[in-house]
Amino acid sequence: MAKTLFEWDYSEYPGAKSYPHLFTPIEVGNLFVPNRIKYAATEENLNGLDGFITDSGVEYMRQRARGVVGGLCFMQGVYMDEAGKGQGYVGQAAAWDDKFIPGLARIADAIHGEKAIAGFQLMDCGRVGAVEVESGHGPSTVPQRLRIFKPMYEMTPAEVKEMIQQHVDAARRGVEAGFDVMEISGIVGYLISNFISSYTNRRTDEYGGDIRGRMQAVVEIIQGVKEVCGPDIPVGIRLCSEELLDDVRGNTPEESMETYKMAEEAGADYISCTLGWQESIYPVISRDIPMGNWVHLAKRAKEHVKIPIQMAYRMFKPGLPNEKIGANELDFWEICRSMIADPLMPKKVAEGREDEIRHCVACNLCLARLFRDAPMTCYINPVCAHEANPEFADPPAAEEEKEIIIAGAGPAGLECAYTAARRGHEVHVYDKRDVIGGTLNEAKNAPYGDDELWTCIEYQQTMCKKAGVTFHLGTEVTADLIEEEMPDSVVLATGPAYSKIESAAGDSAKLVNLLDVMNGQAAVGEKVVVWGNRKPGIGCALHLAQQGKKVTLVGKDKTAGFDVNPSFKWRYVLYMRQNGIVTYNDVDIEEVNDEGIVVKSYDGYRWPVKCDTIVAAQREPNESLKKVVQSEGIELFVIGDALIPRNLSSAIHDGYRIGMRI
Numbered sequence: 113m114a115k116t117l118f119e120w121d122y123s124e125y126p127g128a129k130s131y132p133h134l135f136t137p138i139e140v141g142n143l144f145v146p147n148r149i150k151y152a153a154t155e156e157n158l159n160g161l162d163g164f165i166t167d168s169g170v171e172y173m174r175q176r177a178r179g180v181v182g183g184l185c186f187m188q189g190v191y192m193d194e195a196g197k198g199q200g201y202v203g204q205a206a207a208w209d210d211k212f213i214p215g216l217a218r219i220a221d222a223i224h225g226e227k228a229i230a231g232f233q234l235m236d237c238g239r240v241g242a243v244e245v246e247s248g249h250g251p252s253t254v255p256q257r258l259r260i261f262k263p264m265y266e267m268t269p270a271e272v273k274e275m276i277q278q279h280v281d282a283a284r285r286g287v288e289a290g291f292d293v294m295e296i297s298g299i300v301g302y303l304i305s306n307f308i309s310s311y312t313n314r315r316t317d318e319y320g321g322d323i324r325g326r327m328q329a330v331v332e333i334i335q336g337v338k339e340v341c342g343p344d345i346p347v348g349i350r351l352c353s354e355e356l357l358d359d360v361r362g363n364t365p366e367e368s369m370e371t372y373k374m375a376e377e378a379g380a381d382y383i384s385c386t387l388g389w390q391e392s393i394y395p396v397i398s399r400d401i402p403m404g405n406w407v408h409l410a411k412r413a414k415e416h417v418k419i420p421i422q423m424a425y426r427m428f429k430p431g432l433p434n435e436k437i438g439a440n441e442l443d444f445w446e447i448c449r450s451m452i453a454d455p456l457m458p459k460k461v462a463e464g465r466e467d468e469i470r471h472c473v474a475c476n477l478c479l480a481r482l483f484r485d486a487p488m489t490c491y492i493n494p495v496c497a498h499e500a501n502p503e504f505a506d507p508p509a510a511e512e513e514k515e516i517i518i519a520g521a522g523p524a525g526l527e528c529a530y531t532a533a534r535r536g537h538e539v540h541v542y543d544k545r546d547v548i549g550g551t552l553n554e555a556k557n558a559p560y561g562d563d564e565l566w567t568c569i570e571y572q573q574t575m576c577k578k579a580g581v582t583f584h585l586g587t588e589v590t591a592d593l594i595e596e597e598m599p600d601s602v603v604l605a606t607g608p609a610y611s612k613i614e615s616a617a618g619d620s621a622k623l624v625n626l627l628d629v630m631n632g633q634a635a636v637g638e639k640v641v642v643w644g645n646r647k648p649g650i651g652c653a654l655h656l657a658q659q660g661k662k663v664t665l666v667g668k669d670k671t672a673g674f675d676v677n678p679s680f681k682w683r684y685v686l687y688m689r690q691n692g693i694v695t696y697n698d699v700d701i702e703e704v705n706d707e708g709i710v711v712k713s714y715d716g717y718r719w720p721v722k723c724d725t726i727v728a729a730q731r732e733p734n735e736s737l738k739k740v741v742q743s744e745g746i747e748l749f750v751i752g753d754a755l756i757p758r759n760l761s762s763a764i765h766d767g768y769r770i771g772m773r774i
């Protein structure tokens with residue numbers, strides 16, 4: 113009989129009626145799991161540089177444990193060697209010595225405190241490792257494709273044995289710390305996958321050769337870890353189902369499926385189906401990849417093994433995993449980024465509060481920060497990584513209740529509005545448009561998944577409604593209005609101003625505004641110059657190129673997409689090339705004439721670009737109301753693009769911070 117850790121009854125949960133398959137129990141090894149929800153292991157760089165667990169790490173996990181409503185909750189993968197060759201992140205948790213057990217136990221306890229099942233993950237980062245040392249280890253010496261990673265050198269047979277033992281020892285520490293499930297991470301180019309792949313394993317000894325040889329170290333790890341875990345602690349493994357490394361002679365999908373069978377034979381109790389590699393040229397989880405794009409791989413995996421198959425990868429909404437579990441094409445809905453963005457996401461699904469979910473927008477800022485040695489934060493969740501600070505995570509009621517006018521119902525204004533209203537203020541949001549959303553109304557029309565950005569506004573709208581924010585749409589905030597209302601505080605969240613072209617004609621007939629183009633109100637010729645090479649300009653350039661226009665992107669920044677994080681920027685660079693967009697960076701427009709424009713580079717070169725239309729996407733701070741408010745002596749805050757034109761993330765974070773400060 114399978115072991116039950118915590119009793120859960122979902123019969124009163126509305127979500128269990130809407131998504132019954134997500135809330136059906138399952139046995140994993142000898143463990144009874146009451147639902148099909150798993151928070152997948154997530155590095156967050158919140159631990160000490162010495163690998164010890166911190167309060168921030170514990171509180172981060174406590175929130176995610178609450179979110180899985182009794183399901184599986186995994187802590188980040190730990191590295192297991194004292195030398196740190198397997199360490200991939202400066203703040204990665206360590207488990208190479210017994211001295212780490214008490215800290216790890218704090219995480220297991222926090223997860224258990226929420227009646228969730230605590231998962232421990234073993235993750236030697238292999239080719240993605242050696243973050244603090246000169247070089248790393250791997251099955252063979254194969255040069256890195258990505259310059260950001262360190263050189264890797266071939267392990268001797270003795271070192272391979274030592275590495276296997278390190279997994280076993282770390283698993284024992286996880287068990288002693290109180291974890292209930294053990295997982296070996298063979299994800300996206302880390303050590304396990306390095307051994308398995310024909311791209312990185314060129315060994316000729318017992319740990320190389322054909323797929324069976326390349327799996328040998330993994331089989332020994334599974335067997336060793338099973339032994340220390342005993343019958344009651346299931347052992348799972350994350351294994352690549354498609355490496356997407358065809359161009360460097362990686363494994364075939366057939367070979368990958370062989371590894372699934374071998375893992376099952378070796379005693380694995382479940383497999384988490386992963387895909388792609390850091391070094392693959394194919395994107396897997398960015399916003400341009402449609403949700404649910406990969407779930408067919410879980411179905412294929414299930415055709416090869418009998419043990420449960422778990423899978424994440426762009427499944428941000430409950431409908432699809434519920435359907436696939438019901439069709440026996442998947443066993444567990446794994447969730448990573450959706451629970452970075454909203455730790456309580458599945459709990460809200462269970463409680464029928466889906467409109468309160470802050471959906472991940474698949475921008476990959478969280479990852480980009482990890483790889484630059486920064487603590488993880490989230491583009492759209494200002495509280496992420498601040499869970500241990502109650503003043504920040506759940507701002508207390510305001511000492512003095514104020515009447516606040518917020519000018520602008522875009523993402524900055526809305527975030528500020530509900531945050532302040534929840535603290536007891538009387539909040540009035542004005543916008544000259546008769547709809548909320550600000551410039552996201554236009555930004556969401558850009559291609560490659562940007563429509564998903566609108567989920568932020570939907571979430572903020574719900575929160576404003578719940579917090580009792582009053583809206584005055586179709587009403588512009590003016591000097592008269594401020595004089596009449598005389599509020600205690602004014603927040604300017606009016607969005608940016610758009611730069612005029614300083615040269616020649618200034619108000620050229622060719623010139624149209626970015627927003628008018630994006631909402632289809634401006635006439636645009638066949639040859640277009642988009643002026644402004646940050647994200648709004650890029651989105652507009654792609655939007656127009658997809659309509660068949662010949663587009664040139666011209667901007668002052670040294671590279672296009674300066675405001676886009678590097679884990680997503682490469683997607684835009686590629687799409688601009690694919691759409692035939694010519695880009696001139698680090699330049700200004702010197703002249704507008706009948707033919708088009710004259711571009712001037714920073715070092716004085718000039719050249720003409722023919723065009724019928726110039727789209728102004730170059731933005732500036734919007735100071736229009738500042739003086740009026742200041743002259744009345746009213747407390748003033750300026751946030752979002754009105755303060756400094758940046759991106760959606762800055763708008764939300766500004767809004768939250770000012771909302772909790774007023």
Ligand SMILES: Cc1cc2nc3c(=O)[nH]c(=O)nc-3n(C[C@H](O)[C@H](O)[C@H](O)COP(=O)(O)O)c2cc1C
Nearest residue numbers: 152153154155189297299424425426447448449478
């Ligand atoms: C910030 C971040 C950290 C991650 N850390 C780990 C990790 O420690 N171990 C692991 O196996 N996978 C890790 N992953 C991969 C995720 O568990 C997950 O498989 C992947 O993000 C795809 O799922 P999603 O689309 O739900 O985000 C990480 C992903 C992200 C975004």
Ligand code: SF4
Nearest residue numbers: 472473475476478491
């Ligand atoms: S940073 Fe971006 S990708 Fe990461 S969880 Fe937040 S919204 Fe999602």
